Amino acid sequence: xxxxxxxxxxxxxxxxxxxxxxxxxxxxxxxxxxxxxxxxxxxxxxxxxxxxxxxxxxxxxxxxxxxxxxxxxxxxxxxxxxxxxxxxxxxxxxxxxxxxxxxxxxxxxxxxxxxxxxxxxxxxxxxxxxxxxxxxxxxxxxxxxxxxxxxxxxxxxxxx
Amino acid sequence: xxxxxxxxxxxxxxxxxxxxxxxxxxxxxxxxxxxxxxxxxxxxxxxxxxxxxxxxxxxxxxxxxxxxxxxxxxxxxxxxxxxxxxxxxxxxxxxxxxxxxxxxxxxxxxxxxxxxxxxxxxxxxxxxxxxxxxxxxxxxxxxxxxxxxxxxxxxxxxxxxxxxxxxxxxxxxxxxxxxxxxxxxxxxxxxxxxxxxxxxxxxxxxxxxxxxxxxxxxxxxxxxxxxxxxxxxxxxxxxxxxxxxxxxxxxxxxxxxxxxxxxxxxxxxxxxxxxxxxxxxxxxxxxxxxxxxxxxxxxxxxxxxxxxxxxxxxxxxxxxxxxxxxxxxxxxxxxxxxxxxxxxxxxxxxxxxxxxxxxxxxxxxxxxxxxxxxxxxxxxxxxxxxxxxxxxxxxxxxxxxxxxxxxxxxxxxxxxxxxxxxxxxxxxxxxxxxxxxxxxxxxxxxxxxxxxxxxxxxxxxxxxxxxxxxxxxxxxxxxxxxxxxxxxxxxxxxxxxxxxxxxxxxxxxxxxxxxxxxxxxxxxxxxxxxxxxxxxxxxxxxxxxxxxxxxxxxxxxxxxxxxxxxxxxxxxxxxxxxxxxxxxxxxxxxxxxxxxxxxxxxxxxxxxxxxxxxxxxxxxxxxxxxxxxxxxxxxxxxxxxxxxxxxxxxxxxxxxxxxxxxxxxxxxxxxxxxxxxxxxxxxxxxxxxxxxxxxxxxxxxxxxxxxxxxxxxxxxxxxxxxxx
Numbered sequence: 080x081x082x083x084x085x086x087x088x089x090x091x092x093x094x095x096x097x098x099x100x101x102x103x104x105x106x107x108x109x110x111x112x113x114x115x116x117x118x119x120x121x122x123x124x125x126x127x128x129x130x131x132x133x134x135x136x137x138x139x140x141x142x143x144x145x146x147x148x149x150x151x152x153x154x155x156x157x158x159x160x161x162x163x164x165x166x167x168x169x170x171x172x173x174x175x176x177x178x179x180x181x182x183x184x185x186x187x188x189x190x191x192x193x194x195x196x197x198x199x200x201x202x203x204x205x206x207x208x209x210x211x212x213x214x215x216x217x218x219x220x221x222x223x224x225x226x227x228x229x230x231x232x233x234x235x236x237x238x239x
Numbered sequence: 240x241x242x243x244x245x246x247x248x249x250x251x252x253x254x255x256x257x258x259x260x261x262x263x264x265x266x267x268x269x270x271x272x273x274x275x276x277x278x279x280x281x282x283x284x285x286x287x288x289x290x291x292x293x294x295x296x297x298x299x300x301x302x303x304x305x306x307x308x309x310x311x312x313x314x315x316x317x318x319x320x321x322x323x324x325x326x327x328x329x330x331x332x333x334x335x336x337x338x339x340x341x342x343x344x345x346x347x348x349x350x351x352x353x354x355x356x357x358x359x360x361x362x363x364x365x366x367x368x369x370x371x372x373x374x375x376x377x378x379x380x381x382x383x384x385x386x387x388x389x390x391x392x393x394x395x396x397x398x399x400x401x402x403x404x405x406x407x408x409x410x411x412x413x414x415x416x417x418x419x420x421x422x423x424x425x426x427x428x429x430x431x432x433x434x435x436x437x438x439x440x441x442x443x444x445x446x447x448x449x450x451x452x453x454x455x456x457x458x459x460x461x462x463x464x465x466x467x468x469x470x471x472x473x474x475x476x477x478x479x480x481x482x483x484x485x486x487x488x489x490x491x492x493x494x495x496x497x498x499x500x501x502x503x504x505x506x507x508x509x510x511x512x513x514x515x516x517x518x519x520x521x522x523x524x525x526x527x528x529x530x531x532x533x534x535x536x537x538x539x540x541x542x543x544x545x546x547x548x549x550x551x552x553x554x555x556x557x558x559x560x561x562x563x564x565x566x567x568x569x570x571x572x573x574x575x576x577x578x579x580x581x582x583x584x585x586x587x588x589x590x591x592x593x594x595x596x597x598x599x600x601x602x603x604x605x606x607x608x609x610x611x612x613x614x615x616x617x618x619x620x621x622x623x624x625x626x627x628x629x630x631x632x633x634x635x636x637x638x639x640x641x642x643x644x645x646x647x648x649x650x651x652x653x654x655x656x657x658x659x660x661x662x663x664x665x666x667x668x669x670x671x672x673x674x675x676x677x678x679x680x681x682x683x684x685x686x687x688x689x690x691x692x693x694x695x696x697x698x699x700x701x702x703x704x705x706x707x708x709x710x711x712x713x714x715x716x717x718x719x720x721x722x723x724x725x726x727x728x729x730x731x732x733x734x735x736x737x738x739x740x741x742x743x744x745x746x747x748x749x750x751x752x753x754x755x756x757x758x759x760x761x762x763x764x765x766x767x768x769x770x771x772x773x774x775x776x777x778x779x780x781x782x783x784x785x786x787x788x789x790x791x792x793x794x795x796x797x798x799x800x801x802x803x804x805x806x807x808x809x810x811x812x813x814x815x816x817x818x819x820x821x822x823x824x825x826x827x828x829x830x831x832x833x834x835x836x837x838x839x840x841x842x843x844x845x846x847x848x849x850x851x852x853x854x855x856x857x858x859x860x861x862x863x864x865x866x867x868x869x870x871x872x873x874x875x876x877x878x879x880x881x882x883x884x885x886x887x888x889x890x891x892x893x894x895x896x897x898x899x900x901x902x903x904x905x906x907x908x909x910x911x912x913x914x915x916x917x918x919x920x921x922x923x924x925x926x927x928x929x930x931x932x933x934x935x936x937x938x939x940x941x942x943x944x945x946x947x948x949x950x951x952x953x954x955x956x957x958x959x960x961x962x963x
Contacts, residue, residue, distance in 0.1 A: 114267040115260020118517050119422050119880040120505045141609060155260040162365075170252035178852065179713025180257025181422035181471030187258055203558040205884040213878065215472050216713045219853030219886040221844070 087146045088113075089157025089175030104128045106144045107154055115155035115184045119213070126212030130154050132134035136192040138211075146238035158191050166233045167191055167226075174225030178216035186212050190226045201228055211230025245726050245906050248844035251718045252732075253469075253711065265426040265441045265468040266502045273428055273498035274299075275346040276491055277353045279339045279575065280511060281331035284365035284580035284871025285377060287318040288329055288338065294355035300343035302356070303491045305777040311457035316486050316548075317450055318479040323546035323583060325455055325486035331360070332380065332545030333582050334871045335511035340487040342499050363660075365580035365871045369519045369540045372577035381578035388542045388551035388576040390800055392630055394556055395569035395923035397525075400534035404415025404525030408959035410605060412522070412598035413937040416542075416866035417515035417859075419530055419587060419711075419876075420883050427481060429488035430498035435462040436489055441470045442481040444750035445742050446708050451482035454490050462704045463489065464525035464743040473712040474856070475586030478752050479549050480513050510876045513585035514866060516541040516553060518594035521560070522602045523962060525569075530610045537561050539595055543576040550576050553584075555681065557591035560806050562630045563599040564641055564673040565621035570630055581868050586752065586918045588856065589676070597861075597938065600921035613658050614925060615671055619645070622673070634804035636793065640897045641673060644812040644834035647895045652814040652832040663955050664932025669816040670925025674918035677805025678910030679755035682795025691787040692746035693763035695724065695771050699779040703728065703771070704736040705764060707748035708781075709756045710737070714912050715845035716756055722842060723761050723905050728767035728775060734748045746784070754910025758807065758839060759787060761905035790903055807901045809914030810836040813854065815922040824946035826927060828858070832893035835915060839900045839907030846911060850894050853915030859884045861920025861938045882941075929954060 085094040088111060091112040095110055107130070116139055119127030123141040130139045131153035159166040167190045177183050184212075186209060193200060193208035200208065205223045214222065230237065256262040275529030279302070293302055305314045305326035314328065315321045327338045338358065343349045364377030372385045379385045401407055429439035435458075438448060447466035453463045465485075470477060482502065491499040503511075519543050525534035539558050543550040558574040562730040589596075600618075607617030623629075625638050625875040649655060654669060661667040679685055694706040705724055713716040721735035728735075748760045763785040770783040794803035817826050833854055840846045866876040875881035900907025920938055928935045931945065 113260075114263065117260075117264075118266070118424075118504075119424075122505075122877055122879060124878040125422065132317055159259040168258040171258045172250050175251070175848050177247065177251060177257050178715070178848055179255040179422060179470065179472040180253065180262060181264065183257050184260035187260075202891065210885050210887045213420075213422070213883060213885060215422055215474070215856070215883060216852045217848055218853075218884075218889070218892065220851045220891050221848050223886070223891070230443035 082145065084144055084148045086149060087151040089153055097144060098193060100143045101137040103142040103144050103147055113154040113156050117181055117184055118182065126189065127182050127185045129188040129212065131158070131188060131192065136188060155187060158188060163191060163233060163236060166236065167229045170225045170229035170232060174228045175221040176217065176225035182212055183213045186214065186222060190229060193226065194230055194233065194237045242797050245722065246840040246843045248842055249718065249722060249732065251715060251845070252721065253717055262469050264423050264471050265428065265439055268439065268533050270428045270498060270500045271472060273500045274342045274344055274495055275349045276342045276488055276499045276501040277338045278337050278487060279341055279353060279356055280959065281327060281334055281336040281338055282358065282361050283331060283362050284334050286331055286360040286362040288327065288331060289359040289361055292357040294352055296352065301351060301495060302339050302341050303487065303494050304339040307490055307494045308455055311458065313454040315454065316452065316482045317454060318548040319552060320547040321815065323548045327489065331629055333580050335582050336545065336555050337483065337487055340491050342491045342495055366873055367579055367581055367868055369517065369542050369577050372542065372579040385578040387547040387578050388554060390558060390574045392570065392572045393799060394628060394630060394632055394688055397534045397536050397569045397571040400569040401525045404533055405528040406526045408526065409521065409523050409962045410602050410936060410959050412520045412601050414518045414594045415596055417587060417864055418509055418866055418867065418881055419474045419476030420878070420881070421472030421474060421476055422891055423487060423769060424503045424505055425477065425484050425504035425512065427483065427485050427488055428498060428500035429485060429492040431492050431496060435464055436492060438463060438485050439467045440465060440481050440485055441477060442467055443470065443473045443477045443710050443712055443752060445710070445740050446747045447479060447750055448481055448485050449742050452486045455486055455490055456493055458668045464741065465740045466741045467710050468740065470710060470712040474588045475590065476513060477712065478586040478750065480585060505878060506876050509881060510873055513580065513583060514582035514589035515592065516543065516550065516591065517749055519596060519604055520598035524606065531678050532567050535567050536571045539572060539574045540577050541591070542579050542581065544579055544581045546583045547576065548583055549585060551602065553586065553591035555800065557595045559630055559677065560592040561587045561595040561599055562597050564623055564675050564810065566623040566627040567621060572630065578871070580871050587821055588853065589755065589913045592676055593857070593917050596917050599922045600672045601924060604925050604928065605959060609958050610958060615658065618673060619776050629804060631804045632801050634808050636803065637901065638652050638899060639810060640899050641810060641812065643897050644810065644836060647834040648812045648832050649812045651893045651895065652816065652830060654814055654835050657816065661929065663929050666819050666821055666930055668926040668928070668930030669814060670922040670929065671814045672918040672921035673809045673813065675808040676754060676910065676914035676917055678758045678807045678809060681804050682797055682802060683789050685759055686789035689749040689787065690746040691759060691763060692784060693748045693760055693767055694746055694782050694784045695764070695767040696782045697771060697775060697780065702736055703730070706745045707760055708740045708742070708745050709748060709760050710751040712751065714849060715842065716751070718845065719757055719841050720761060720764055723764050728772055754809065754913045757908050758904045758910045761841070761908060762843065763787060765905040771895050806903060807909045808839070809909050809911045811914055811918050813918045813922045815919065815926045817926040817930055819927065824949055825942055826945060828889050830890060834895040834897060835911065836897050836899045837911035837914065838904050838909035839898065840896060841906060841908050847894050849912055850915045851892055854892060854919045855889055857916045857919035858889055858923055861923045861940060863939065863941055865939050865941050
């Protein structure tokens, strides 16, 4: 049965009428053209579809859109447009974090969530922070370095 | 910017668009007006198709099979061999074999209808493992012996040496399936346009697709235009396999006179895609009275699966690498590609070399340890050098810097102290491995088979476009190639354009495979840029073209596999340190250090990233990546049961290089994309074996098996089995 669902997407109020059991990832990609949200595993295991749900990182492939009613969703499209998001994107580019790129939007979300809660993380804290995001290309080292770089470049911004 | 060393890192051209999520992968295109396709596959590993029962198909839905191939068309996929059918006819050889493609306008409806298709089979007994294939379990189904392909190599006189040997020992080393787990699953779309078809695909080798699938409709390859879309990882898994995806789409697009698209989800992709060949290498090694190797005989068996496709080439590379980085006086190797009823195996980073390199490294460790020696001391007796004879009776052309690389790794890892202090079975261990990888196609294949061509086009505005068929799949080629051109032309990199290839507008510079792109096509671009440079300021709009020419004086006979198999090898040394929990058998990796010789680095950060990723992928292959095939069915079908490394599993790596410019590569660069995979598993297993004091001769080694070795394994010092 279709239901009307309203939520905030990347800072703007949006609404749609749809089956509330549709996956959040499908609604974001198909109805709102957020193609930066990637599907990697379809079971909440790889983190490629990560989004912020009321500020917390979740995997959008295992959340029904009904759960988003009245809530606030930020995707890579929203995050990369923020000052903090730009710092991460720049750091990823300068630090060599990116190879095939498919996991990277989710990785940027993870970095954003981590640094927003822990502005000056250790190596181990970064590795824990991105442990729900699988990357097959990089072996993670340069992603970890790039997140350090983003922490350093952002400085006080991460505390705001 | 142009005066500096080319090795100095630059920003990858695709880094920002990939980070922001704006770059488009194949499933990010809507392909409006295209139908959805879903493959209908064999549910059994071996048998005859007796009947296919279809549900009532609504208008606009159609089940397309081999019967829809038009007269004159051929129901095969050209993937070096032509035995792999696009659609099964009456016989199925593996679970997941394509029987037909169901197409229609609504994706969910297609899925629902697919679930209602019932296929009756006459089931036959499958052969799943290498041993079952060799035994012809259920009767041979390929030739009279289930051997798809074979080769043999011989250097010196192994039999004569065996007669003189004080002792001949045997050991079997085995490796398992490995799934690529490129983060982007397979997907493609095929659209009819006038007298031709356009294919959009996540793929490594666009020209391979055109050549492979065009015979289905009796078309020439130019009538199938392939446009590569941004490819989210491949590792060999998108070298030939996209042909298996695109073939049915082409026939369906022909039948429906409409575009058809298909994107796999992860489960479909893992269950129904090619893997790394499982291997079984049986060594017979002759030792003199002092324990020195005087002859080594190996039988190299690869599990090829139901169809041969490209596997003979994989097996050849495996056999060529079976002596690793060593020179032994007498060598014999027989390679057998074994037919089984599993999904056909195909390319995966290393292309057959990792299996034999793991085998020889592990065997040498065990030969040393049974004599109470540290493996490193034993291995270094046999390091190959410039001018030494290779496994194919060629010579090593280049300087081999293994001693220098070993020095770097030993220093960084404090190897000597640790090897001395960590007693075997003490719970701590440090292992070390040596490996190489022959760059580019074997022998004169680049000249005889590939015949790569590359163009540079200068426009009036000063922009230079690189026209070649190389693809970016994560390895950094969209940055590497423009960097080479810009450096030669002394223009900013922003002035160099390099797009995803479209087979209708670029020359065929060969596949993006075999660690050949930088080494071969990079060199063609360097040469083209040198041709363009004197004309760049004077002429407005012109094209230069270069062709590959093999250096003279390095003969190769592809019918006997004799001669110079590779002119430039990448070389590697890797050390891994582990700690094993005595109660839980859990392994903690304490350190990873590697040194590589990739000639001169084109971009140090890109190469660093390749090392990091290749080493970790190799460690996954050696440890957690268990892919079982039980009764013809893969048991692991998702990312929650097929376990690839996370950021928590391995520590930060120490990454080192040596400078050893390659005379025929751009700026001295050699191939390195596969090399960096080839050695870490052996170093890891060496370390774990020492830590638990037990001999380990097969991978993967998940934690749960470590305990079994600890309780029931064979002591490292025990003698290998003697044979005569």
